[in-house]
Amino acid sequence: MDVKQLKALVTVAEVGSVTRAAELLHLVQPAVTRQIRTLEEELGVSLFQRTRQGMRPTEAGEILVDRARRALNELERARAEVQPRPGEVTGIVTLGLLESTSDLLAEPLVSAVGVAHPGVELRLLTAYSGHLQQWLDDGDLDLSLLYNLDSSPSLNARPLVRERLWAVAPTAAGLRADRPVPFAEVAARPLVMPASGHALRTLIDGAAARSGVAMDITVQTNSLRVQKQLVLAGHGWTILPGVGIADDVANGALSAAPLSEPDVWRSIVLGTPRYGRVPPAVEIVARELTRLIDSAASHGRWPSARLHTPDGPGADA
Structure with a gap:
């Protein structure tokens, strides 16, 4: 062979x-x-x-x-x-990005790595957290963003940021960032939801159980972009992480407000395999990705995000 x-x-x-x-x-x-x-x-x-x-x-x-x-x-x-050039780190790095974070992070990361480390070839895969974790376990990814995951025997999970889930509606609904909307009010609307089994849907179902309400679900999809398209077309409201709708709210395409009663949060972690050596190229990508996330959260480009600190609000990953 x-x-x-x-x-x-x-x-x-x-x-x-x-x-x-x-x-x-x-x-x-x-x-x-x-x-x-x-x-x-x-x-x-x-x-x-x-x-x-x-x-x-x-x-x-x-x-x-x-x-x-x-x-x-x-x-x-x-x-x-x-086969590196003198003084240059080279290598191929396959990174998993959550679909909701790709618009915010993909292009800036490619630009940052390309300028500072042209010998590093990036390969980006986007998917939901469950798929990314499986690919990481299978060795198809070198590192990946995941959410609501603790370290395991096979993976290290480094908490990076904690973010709130938002109610998302057409602009006519007039949702605002400074006016959180109770979960029960959102649940009473026709809803476009992530498909059952999706980790985000699990978070939402848990919030519904805690608030003691039933949701009026009209359609389910496994695509964040389809969720937003259906809301734009008037098929209902939806619930998404703030990073997934930041641009849509900024350009006036959608309106959104943080969920309340209860608040619903998810923690974003950087997952890496526990075993094997970590190539320098992978370390570089991890460092650049972390820097971009820190900058986005610190400068308000990631709505309602809080950076993880060992004893701070992001500690309960």
Whole structure:
């Protein structure tokens, strides 16, 4: 089993065609077919099945493709780290960002790292906290923003910031940052909610239970952007973290107010694996990300956010 065979395996799985894979790998089709067949003979299993839709991995093939992809990524990362320019940190860093934070953090982070450390290649993935935590556990991320998570046997969780959840409505509702709105009042409105199972939905359901009210949910979605679009279209109110609606409120597209009775907070942490060495490039990205979050919270660009301090309001992560 060699690198060329693994590249052929992963490429065929991704494009579903030996012909297309050969084009991408700059090989002739028989060479790719031979590499796949050699792998199958070595392992004693079939790795692909041919269907009308193209080449599809078998169950064994899916397992090997997953492992091969990670192996190839690690080789690529190692090559970047061991071939630095003099005095320059190099490497590939894969960072997970919560979807709600991407508008605030993604571009400034890319700019900051690009200017100060051009040898560091950033790869950004956005998703919900549960997905990001799984990817971090699986080794697909080097570090990730997560929320309401404590350190675990496999992960370190460094608390960064604590933020309040907000009621979000069309501008005609006239919600204001200086006038918190009781949860019961929000629950009585038609609501566009995160889908069940989403960690944010768990927070909201907990607030509903504490306030003793039932929510009038009209639609559920797994997309923050769809939540906001449906509110804009008049399908109801929603509940989101302040960072996810800061720009929309600032430009007058939506109105929002912090939730009260009860207040609902979430804690943002920086998750990193407990095991293995931390490459210098990962340390750099973690430092730049933390600096950006500190700046955003300190200068009011992250609504109702409080920086974590060991004995302060962010301590109960």
